[in-house]
Amino acid sequence: MEVIAIQKSALDGMKNELKALLELTEKATQKYTPIFKEEQWLDNQEVCLMMNITKRTLQxxxxxxxxxxxxxxRKNYYKLSDVRALLEAGQLDNTTEDGFIHE
Known part of the structure; x- marks a missing residue:
């Protein structure tokens, strides 16, 4: 076992920095938790599977x-309600394989 000695002031400084980091993390969690509890979010793959489309069509x-x-x-997320609304709107009925809408 290796023992490392540091000054008490350095240890106190590290404790204070860790405490500040913990507070920032807790504030961020409190801020964004309600957003994710209100709505289910889907990633690209889940949306493609749900809508039976390719990644290019999703793009x-x-x-x-x-x-x-x-x-x-760097990852895209979609609200389940938005995906369902798009499916229910029927806007995809006149969408071709390439994802473009022809009227």
Whole structure:
């Protein structure tokens, strides 16, 4: 076992920094927890499976503004309610394989 000695002031400083970090983490958790409790969020793969579409078609829906999304850590998430609304709206009935809508 290795023993490392540090000054008490350095240890106290580390404790204070860890306490501040813990407080920031708790505040962030309190801020965003209600958002995720209110709504179920889906990732790209889940949306593609649910809608029976390709990733390219999903990208087209995003680009055309048909399906709103949120980005978190370079990953897209979609509200389940938005996906269901798009499916129920029937806007996809005239969508071709390439994801474009032809009227």
């Amino acid at each position: 087209t829906y995003k680009s055309k503004g048909l399906l709103p999304y949120s980005k978190l850590n």
